Amino acid sequence: MPTPEFAIEVRDLRKTYAATGKMPEKQALEGISLQIPTGSIFGLLGPNGAGKSTFINILAGLVKKTSGTARIWDLDIDQHPRQSRAAIGVVNQEIVADPFFTPFEMLELMAGFYGVPKAERRTVEILAALGLEDKKGAYVRQLSGGMKRRLMVAKALVHNPPVLILDEPTAGVDVELRRLLWDYVRELHAKGTTIILTTHYLEEAEELCDSIAIVDHGKIVACEPTPQLLSRLDYKTLIIVPREPLETVPPELAKHDAKLRNDGSLAITFKPAETGIGRLLEKVRAAGISIADLSTKSPDLEDVFLSLTGNKAAATATG
Structure with missing residues:
Protein backbone atom coordinates (compact mmCIF):
# COMPACT_ATOMS: atom_id res chain seq x y z
CA MET A 1 0.00 0.00 0.00
CA PRO A 2 1.18 3.57 -0.61
CA THR A 3 2.86 5.45 2.22
CA PRO A 4 0.18 7.44 4.06
CA GLU A 5 0.52 11.12 4.94
CA PHE A 6 -0.11 10.36 8.61
CA ALA A 7 1.35 7.39 10.47
CA ILE A 8 -1.32 7.74 13.16
CA GLU A 9 -4.56 9.68 12.95
CA VAL A 10 -7.16 9.81 15.72
CA ARG A 11 -10.40 11.79 15.84
CA ASP A 12 -12.40 12.58 18.97
CA LEU A 13 -10.90 9.60 20.80
CA ARG A 14 -12.55 9.02 24.18
CA LYS A 15 -12.10 6.47 26.92
CA THR A 16 -14.19 6.22 30.09
CA TYR A 17 -13.34 3.61 32.70
CA ALA A 18 -16.46 2.37 34.46
CA ALA A 19 -16.87 2.71 38.22
CA THR A 20 -15.65 -0.31 40.17
CA GLY A 21 -16.15 -0.84 43.90
CA LYS A 22 -15.21 2.40 45.63
CA MET A 23 -13.55 3.81 42.52
CA PRO A 24 -15.75 6.31 40.64
CA GLU A 25 -16.09 6.46 36.86
CA LYS A 26 -12.99 8.00 35.27
CA GLN A 27 -12.74 9.73 31.91
CA ALA A 28 -9.16 9.08 30.80
CA LEU A 29 -9.42 10.57 27.29
CA GLU A 30 -11.75 13.46 26.54
CA GLY A 31 -11.98 13.75 22.77
CA ILE A 32 -8.36 13.64 21.58
CA SER A 33 -7.78 14.44 17.91
CA LEU A 34 -4.24 14.04 16.61
CA GLN A 35 -2.39 13.63 13.31
CA ILE A 36 1.16 12.31 13.52
CA PRO A 37 3.03 12.82 10.22
CA THR A 38 4.75 9.85 8.63
CA GLY A 39 8.51 9.98 9.05
CA SER A 40 8.50 12.24 12.11
CA ILE A 41 9.80 11.87 15.65
CA PHE A 42 6.76 12.90 17.63
CA GLY A 43 6.74 13.64 21.36
CA LEU A 44 3.75 12.89 23.56
CA LEU A 45 4.19 14.54 26.96
CA GLY A 46 2.03 15.00 29.99
CA PRO A 47 1.81 14.57 33.77
CA ASN A 48 1.29 11.14 35.32
CA GLY A 49 -2.34 10.14 34.80
CA ALA A 50 -2.81 12.52 31.87
CA GLY A 51 -3.95 9.74 29.52
CA LYS A 52 -0.78 8.94 27.57
CA SER A 53 -0.69 5.24 28.45
CA THR A 54 -4.41 4.86 27.74
CA PHE A 55 -3.86 6.41 24.31
CA ILE A 56 -0.98 4.02 23.55
CA ASN A 57 -2.84 0.98 24.86
CA ILE A 58 -5.83 1.74 22.64
CA LEU A 59 -3.54 1.80 19.61
CA ALA A 60 -1.89 -1.43 20.75
CA GLY A 61 -5.24 -3.18 21.19
CA LEU A 62 -4.86 -3.58 24.96
CA VAL A 63 -7.65 -1.14 25.88
CA LYS A 64 -10.99 -0.75 24.11
CA LYS A 65 -11.90 2.84 23.29
CA THR A 66 -15.27 4.24 24.31
CA SER A 67 -15.78 6.26 21.12
CA GLY A 68 -13.96 8.03 18.32
CA THR A 69 -11.79 6.67 15.51
CA ALA A 70 -8.13 5.71 15.25
CA ARG A 71 -6.09 4.81 12.18
CA ILE A 72 -2.59 3.33 12.15
CA TRP A 73 -0.79 3.50 8.81
CA ASP A 74 -4.16 4.45 7.28
CA LEU A 75 -5.82 1.29 8.67
CA ASP A 76 -8.82 1.69 10.98
CA ILE A 77 -8.18 -0.20 14.23
CA ASP A 78 -11.79 -1.47 14.33
CA GLN A 79 -12.13 -2.48 10.67
CA HIS A 80 -8.58 -3.87 10.32
CA PRO A 81 -7.47 -4.81 13.86
CA ARG A 82 -4.71 -7.28 12.96
CA GLN A 83 -3.22 -5.30 10.06
CA SER A 84 -3.26 -2.00 11.92
CA ARG A 85 -1.60 -3.42 15.04
CA ALA A 86 1.02 -5.15 12.88
CA ALA A 87 2.03 -1.68 11.64
CA ILE A 88 3.28 -0.62 15.09
CA GLY A 89 5.86 -1.82 17.55
CA VAL A 90 5.28 -0.78 21.16
CA VAL A 91 8.01 -0.55 23.81
CA ASN A 92 6.15 -0.37 27.13
CA GLN A 93 7.41 1.11 30.39
CA GLU A 94 7.26 -2.26 32.13
CA ILE A 95 9.86 -4.93 31.38
CA VAL A 96 7.92 -8.03 30.35
CA ALA A 97 10.13 -11.01 29.55
CA ASP A 98 10.13 -14.71 30.38
CA PRO A 99 13.24 -15.26 32.55
CA PHE A 100 13.76 -18.77 31.16
CA PHE A 101 14.05 -17.69 27.51
CA THR A 102 17.20 -16.40 25.86
CA PRO A 103 17.06 -13.11 23.90
CA PHE A 104 17.43 -15.08 20.66
CA GLU A 105 14.57 -17.42 21.55
CA MET A 106 12.36 -14.54 22.64
CA LEU A 107 12.83 -12.61 19.39
CA GLU A 108 12.28 -15.73 17.30
CA LEU A 109 9.08 -16.41 19.24
CA MET A 110 7.83 -12.86 18.71
CA ALA A 111 8.64 -13.02 15.01
CA GLY A 112 6.59 -16.22 14.82
CA PHE A 113 3.64 -14.51 16.51
CA TYR A 114 3.74 -11.83 13.80
CA GLY A 115 4.00 -14.42 11.03
CA VAL A 116 7.45 -13.36 9.87
CA PRO A 117 8.89 -16.15 7.64
CA LYS A 118 12.15 -17.62 8.93
CA ALA A 119 14.02 -16.45 5.84
CA GLU A 120 13.00 -12.83 6.56
CA ARG A 121 13.76 -12.71 10.27
CA ARG A 122 16.43 -10.25 11.48
CA THR A 123 16.95 -11.61 14.99
CA VAL A 124 20.76 -11.49 15.05
CA GLU A 125 20.85 -8.15 13.24
CA ILE A 126 18.50 -6.54 15.78
CA LEU A 127 20.36 -7.99 18.77
CA ALA A 128 23.67 -6.73 17.36
CA ALA A 129 22.27 -3.25 16.72
CA LEU A 130 21.20 -3.01 20.36
CA GLY A 131 24.44 -4.36 21.80
CA LEU A 132 22.97 -7.73 22.79
CA GLU A 133 24.61 -10.08 20.28
CA ASP A 134 27.01 -11.52 22.86
CA LYS A 135 24.04 -12.18 25.18
CA LYS A 136 21.83 -13.91 22.62
CA GLY A 137 22.29 -17.29 24.33
CA ALA A 138 22.04 -16.10 27.95
CA TYR A 139 18.85 -16.45 29.94
CA VAL A 140 16.90 -13.22 30.32
CA ARG A 141 17.11 -13.53 34.11
CA GLN A 142 20.89 -13.15 33.78
CA LEU A 143 20.66 -9.79 31.99
CA SER A 144 21.12 -6.45 33.70
CA GLY A 145 18.22 -4.01 33.89
CA GLY A 146 19.65 -1.96 31.03
CA MET A 147 20.01 -5.02 28.82
CA LYS A 148 16.42 -6.03 29.55
CA ARG A 149 15.31 -2.53 28.52
CA ARG A 150 17.17 -2.93 25.22
CA LEU A 151 15.56 -6.34 24.77
CA MET A 152 12.12 -4.69 25.01
CA VAL A 153 13.09 -2.43 22.11
CA ALA A 154 14.32 -5.45 20.16
CA LYS A 155 11.01 -7.30 20.70
CA ALA A 156 9.09 -4.36 19.22
CA LEU A 157 11.19 -4.44 16.04
CA VAL A 158 11.00 -8.12 15.01
CA HIS A 159 8.26 -7.50 12.42
CA ASN A 160 9.92 -4.36 11.02
CA PRO A 161 7.00 -2.01 11.83
CA PRO A 162 6.81 1.39 10.08
CA VAL A 163 5.74 2.98 13.40
CA LEU A 164 7.58 2.55 16.71
CA ILE A 165 6.03 3.74 20.00
CA LEU A 166 8.48 4.25 22.86
CA ASP A 167 6.74 4.64 26.22
CA GLU A 168 9.30 5.97 28.71
CA PRO A 169 12.09 3.86 27.15
CA THR A 170 14.92 5.39 29.20
CA ALA A 171 13.23 5.55 32.61
CA GLY A 172 15.72 4.52 35.26
CA VAL A 173 18.60 3.68 32.90
CA ASP A 174 22.12 5.08 32.92
CA VAL A 175 23.44 7.79 30.62
CA GLU A 176 25.46 5.39 28.46
CA LEU A 177 22.46 3.18 27.72
CA ARG A 178 20.27 6.20 27.07
CA ARG A 179 22.71 7.45 24.45
CA LEU A 180 22.93 4.00 22.85
CA LEU A 181 19.14 3.80 22.58
CA TRP A 182 18.82 7.26 21.10
CA ASP A 183 21.57 6.59 18.57
CA TYR A 184 19.67 3.51 17.42
CA VAL A 185 16.37 5.40 17.37
CA ARG A 186 17.97 8.02 15.12
CA GLU A 187 19.20 5.25 12.82
CA LEU A 188 15.69 3.80 12.59
CA HIS A 189 14.26 7.24 11.91
CA ALA A 190 16.84 7.87 9.17
CA LYS A 191 15.64 4.67 7.50
CA GLY A 192 12.05 5.92 7.51
CA THR A 193 10.55 4.66 10.77
CA THR A 194 8.06 7.01 12.43
CA ILE A 195 8.88 7.37 16.13
CA ILE A 196 6.38 8.29 18.85
CA LEU A 197 8.03 9.04 22.18
CA THR A 198 6.66 9.58 25.67
CA THR A 199 9.19 10.68 28.24
CA HIS A 200 9.58 12.55 31.51
CA TYR A 201 13.04 13.68 30.44
CA LEU A 202 12.03 16.92 28.79
CA GLU A 203 15.51 17.60 27.45
CA GLU A 204 15.22 14.37 25.43
CA ALA A 205 11.98 15.49 23.80
CA GLU A 206 13.42 18.93 23.10
CA GLU A 207 16.50 17.42 21.46
CA LEU A 208 14.85 14.61 19.50
CA CYS A 209 11.29 15.54 18.54
CA ASP A 210 10.15 17.40 15.43
CA SER A 211 6.75 18.08 16.98
CA ILE A 212 5.30 17.69 20.46
CA ALA A 213 1.79 17.24 21.83
CA ILE A 214 1.15 17.93 25.50
CA VAL A 215 -1.68 15.98 27.15
CA ASP A 216 -3.28 17.04 30.42
CA HIS A 217 -6.42 15.56 32.04
CA GLY A 218 -7.21 13.56 28.91
CA LYS A 219 -7.03 16.54 26.54
CA ILE A 220 -4.48 17.91 24.09
CA VAL A 221 -3.46 21.31 25.46
CA ALA A 222 -0.81 21.97 22.80
CA CYS A 223 0.39 20.31 19.60
CA GLU A 224 3.01 22.17 17.60
CA PRO A 225 6.43 21.87 15.96
CA THR A 226 9.02 21.95 18.76
CA PRO A 227 10.54 25.36 17.84
CA GLN A 228 7.06 26.90 17.71
CA LEU A 229 6.15 25.39 21.07
CA LEU A 230 9.32 26.76 22.64
CA SER A 231 8.58 30.24 21.25
CA ARG A 232 5.29 30.37 23.21
CA LEU A 233 7.08 31.97 26.14
CA ASP A 234 8.22 35.38 24.99
CA TYR A 235 10.82 36.10 27.64
CA PRO A 299 12.81 29.23 27.94
CA ASP A 300 13.11 25.49 27.49
CA LEU A 301 10.49 22.79 27.10
CA GLU A 302 10.12 22.39 30.86
CA ASP A 303 9.11 26.06 31.15
CA VAL A 304 6.49 25.59 28.43
CA PHE A 305 5.26 22.38 30.05
CA LEU A 306 4.83 24.06 33.41
CA SER A 307 3.05 27.05 31.88
CA LEU A 308 0.53 24.75 30.19
CA THR A 309 -0.04 22.14 32.91
CA GLY A 310 1.12 23.83 36.10
CA ASN A 311 2.56 20.47 37.10
CA LYS A 312 6.11 20.85 38.40
CA ALA A 313 6.26 17.33 39.81
CA ALA A 314 5.52 15.82 36.40
CA ALA A 315 8.08 17.99 34.68
CA THR A 316 10.85 16.86 36.99
CA ALA A 317 9.87 13.20 37.39
CA THR A 318 12.19 10.54 36.10
CA GLY A 319 9.95 7.52 35.73
Missing part, protein backbone atom coordinates in the same frame (compact mmCIF):
# COMPACT_ATOMS: atom_id res chain seq x y z
CA LYS A 236 14.49 35.61 28.42
CA THR A 237 16.53 35.67 31.59
CA LEU A 238 19.66 37.79 31.90
CA ILE A 239 22.05 36.33 34.48
CA ILE A 240 24.55 38.76 35.96
CA VAL A 241 27.55 37.48 37.91
CA PRO A 242 28.91 40.47 39.90
CA ARG A 243 32.52 40.81 40.96
CA GLU A 244 31.28 40.88 44.54
CA PRO A 245 28.31 38.64 45.50
CA LEU A 246 25.11 40.57 46.17
CA GLU A 247 23.18 40.28 49.42
CA THR A 248 20.01 42.08 48.24
CA VAL A 249 18.43 43.16 44.97
CA PRO A 250 19.17 46.85 44.34
CA PRO A 251 15.95 48.94 44.43
CA GLU A 252 16.63 50.19 40.89
CA LEU A 253 16.33 46.61 39.60
CA ALA A 254 13.54 45.27 41.82
CA LYS A 255 10.86 46.52 39.43
CA HIS A 256 12.48 44.59 36.54
CA ASP A 257 11.62 41.14 37.96
CA ALA A 258 15.17 40.72 39.28
CA LYS A 259 15.85 37.87 41.69
CA LEU A 260 18.89 37.09 43.79
CA ARG A 261 20.24 33.57 43.28
CA ASN A 262 21.88 31.37 45.91
CA ASP A 263 25.36 32.03 44.52
CA GLY A 264 24.97 35.81 44.81
CA SER A 265 24.31 36.36 41.10
CA LEU A 266 21.31 38.21 39.75
CA ALA A 267 18.63 36.83 37.39
CA ILE A 268 16.56 39.42 35.52
CA THR A 269 13.58 38.16 33.53
CA PHE A 270 12.55 40.40 30.62
CA LYS A 271 10.64 40.48 27.33
CA PRO A 272 13.02 41.25 24.45
CA ALA A 273 10.25 43.08 22.56
CA GLU A 274 9.82 45.51 25.46
CA THR A 275 13.28 45.82 27.02
CA GLY A 276 16.63 45.34 25.34
CA ILE A 277 19.67 43.85 27.06
CA GLY A 278 21.50 47.13 26.56
CA ARG A 279 19.00 49.07 28.65
CA LEU A 280 19.11 46.45 31.39
CA LEU A 281 22.91 46.57 31.51
CA GLU A 282 22.76 50.35 31.84
CA LYS A 283 20.49 49.96 34.88
CA VAL A 284 22.79 47.30 36.34
CA ARG A 285 25.78 49.62 36.05
CA ALA A 286 23.73 52.54 37.42
CA ALA A 287 23.00 50.39 40.48
CA GLY A 288 26.76 50.24 41.11
CA ILE A 289 27.18 46.59 40.15
CA SER A 290 30.52 45.66 38.63
CA ILE A 291 29.95 42.77 36.17
CA ALA A 292 32.31 39.79 36.16
CA ASP A 293 30.28 37.70 33.73
CA LEU A 294 26.85 37.57 32.12
CA SER A 295 24.73 35.18 30.10
CA THR A 296 21.17 34.86 28.78
CA LYS A 297 18.82 31.90 29.08
CA SER A 298 15.86 31.24 26.81
